[in-house]
Amino acid sequence: MIQQQTLLTRQVVVILLLLALISSLISAASLANTNIPFPKDFRFGAATAAYQIEGAYKEDGRGLSIWDTWSHIPGKIYNNQTGDIADDHYHKVKEDIALMKSLGVKNYRMSISWPRILPTGLLKHGINQKGIDYYNMEINELVRNGINVAVTLYHWDLPQYLQDTYGGWLNSKETVQAFRDFSDICFAHFGDRVKDWITFNEPFITSVLGHGCNDWAPGLGCGSSPAGNSSNMPYMAAHSQLLAHAHAVKVYRDKYQQDQQGRIGITLNSNFYYPLTNTKEDYEACERALLFGFGWFADPVFFGDYPQVMKDFVEGNRLPLFTEQEKRLLKGSVDFIGLNHYTSNYIGNRKSPLPPVNQRTFNDDQRTEGSSYKNGVPIGPKAESDWLFVYPPGIRSMLNWIQKRYNPQMIYVTENGVDAPGESSMPISQALNDTFRVNYLHDYLTEVSNAVMQDGVNVKAYFVWSMMDNFEWTNGYSCRFGVVFVDYNSPNLTRYVKNSAKWYSELVKPYN
């Protein structure tokens, strides 16, 4: 009797398990439809960055970067976490590519770690052959699996030596030259297989967070030094990155592009902004925020100089000037423009008085005040990250704004994605059921589709951020942006496919 009962219970359990399995299999497909219209040749992909996934930070001759240094300073990163191991992608690269292939990901945006190729950042100290070998192996593996490769040259991991010796991006001579050499090496070694090059990822973040006393590597701009403070440093860092971009593009165009037949561009981040109140001042403040953020870099690469509003508002000679030759070098220096977009917020005209010119920060200069809330109501549902609120129409407006101002031939959405609330604190099985992310991607992609199919915006590619959970900068591993889950508690960092990956895999099928 007892035995019969256990048998019966067992059968019930088996049936329940089977039901659970079936429902989890169909849930991915039934969550949100994948039938969003895009042109036949639209490219869908997934993105990552070297420091966030590779780990192996001291292996095979890799030099240190400013993020190694920064993450090792106690108190800078959530729970003092670092990218020392990260997703151990350096050792798991083949299995990660196999996973990508199994998901039908046909385009991959990765970044190359500068200090793996040049441990000090400088060509004169020698190329690290093991770094070249590693990326050759990775790129070959991608190509062999039918995956197109887009490479970011600078996703924030400046060789520490360049920071220590020259002041990094505060120096517009040696660091720019060093980046030009590094780019040249990458084009020469990998350019036969890499068809899309992104010089810089979000130079805005490097400039304003890294050099404006905002607790971001290299952590400059606090107090005063001979080089200055948060009042001039962000502008200097931006200026150097723009020049470095322009020189790298010139090298590519002069020496490689004709043979290699690839494209080169830059990736800029921007939220879209909505007025806090229905006044002319607040509408103008929104436009100003777009120009101070996106336009700061896009105007130079399309038009050859900073936006007029920045020249007017950044008083006291703190905005560096381009020479006529530099303007010519910058103007038209992109084949495509990359956009990283996650969220939108409200902006109003600044009401509080401005500090004296030499104490003004970037935010002061912009003369705006922003918030994710209006009358206490958030613009949309909050993600895990405090800065990320879901507002899908923002991406369509942002893309239209770019098309209208710059009329680019090609826009790539190089990053878009979300960290679902609570994913790090729930059981894995629950985290894999990431309806929040599926809905986010569905709704944002619907708006990208509207921009392309209805508004005629030249968006040619979309990369979801991110291929897998990773080191989320100052938030460490507490925020998960991946469509693939990485179990940081398991000794071999096991990967699990989230529902969003299955959903995305369905969506991209017709374009493969």
Ligand code: GBH
């Ligand atoms: C992207 O930046 C990055 O390119 C990518 O590496 C990153 O993983 C992804 O975002 C997700 O965060 O902590 O309050 O100072 C998007 C722009 C820049 C927005 C840093 C959040 C930090 C705000 N992000 N910023 S705060």
